Amino acid sequence: MSKKDTRKAVDAYFDDKLHISDETTQAILHKNEEEGLQSIEVASAHGKMLYLMAKMSGAKTILEIGTHGGYSTVWLARALPEDGRLATFEAKQRHARVAEENIAAAGFADRVEIFEGDATKTLRVLKKRGFETFDFIFIDANKDNYPEYLEWALELSRSGTVIVADNVVRKGRIIEEDTDKKNIPHLRKFIDLLSGDDRIEATAIQTVGDKGYDGFLMAMVK
Numbered sequence: 001m002s003k004k005d006t007r008k009a010v011d012a013y014f015d016d017k018l019h020i021s022d023e024t025t026q027a028i029l030h031k032n033e034e035e036g037l038q039s040i041e042v043a044s045a046h047g048k049m050l051y052l053m054a055k056m057s058g059a060k061t062i063l064e065i066g067t068h069g070g071y072s073t074v075w076l077a078r079a080l081p082e083d084g085r086l087a088t089f090e091a092k093q094r095h096a097r098v099a100e101e102n103i104a105a106a107g108f109a110d111r112v113e114i115f116e117g118d119a120t121k122t123l124r125v126l127k128k129r130g131f132e133t134f135d136f137i138f139i140d141a142n143k144d145n146y147p148e149y150l151e152w153a154l155e156l157s158r159s160g161t162v163i164v165a166d167n168v169v170r171k172g173r174i175i176e177e178d179t180d181k182k183n184i185p186h187l188r189k190f191i192d193l194l195s196g197d198d199r200i201e202a203t204a205i206q207t208v209g210d211k212g213y214d215g216f217l218m219a220m221v222k
Helices: 003-017 023-034 044-056 071-077 093-105 119-125 143-155 170-175 184-195
Strands: 061-065 085-090 112-116 136-139 162-166 200-207 214-221
Touching (some): 003 044, 023 093, 061 071, 061 143, 143 162, 170 184
Parallel strands (some): 061 085, 085 112, 136 162
Antiparallel strands (some): 200 214
16 A cells, blocks of 8 residues: 555554544535635544644634635534634635635634635725634735735734644745745745744744645643
């Protein structure tokens, strides 16, 4: 069995044994595929991890930057109490429409608000909508904007806020100092900003699986 096939088999093993996927999340993936959206959402195990992290943190307000088709949005919404709120930002109109349908079908339309447009420009509207700070923030959007997303995340945080960023390893290319490869300089700047900010404690984990080789960064505001 090839390494790729082994990774897929391991994902499938845990998915089955730990009952990770269900009809709702599978329906979202099917809908996204039908609508022609790229399969770039988090893996099912990572979706469950986000859910568990948000639930363990006791999050009542969640910010997601990068909705795509709403797959990770639904995982996060599941962690909210009945009076919880989730704000999610999606740059592409078609993706936002698909996500809205998926979120409604999953039963979370009353807890999730989708903001359409470039998050670097639209994040400023949150306070006008009654969002002061967030308990949990998930960043999974345009990697070039990660440094700016971090600035917004910190502005919208409180002591104890958990911040998770996806796709920070990029098949190991994150360690390449002198490169102009797509996203890497911006991701390195994002990590340097975190490294130099004494308000934050952070770590990063490499991941392998059906989605390939990448990783998450997890931080908490002191």
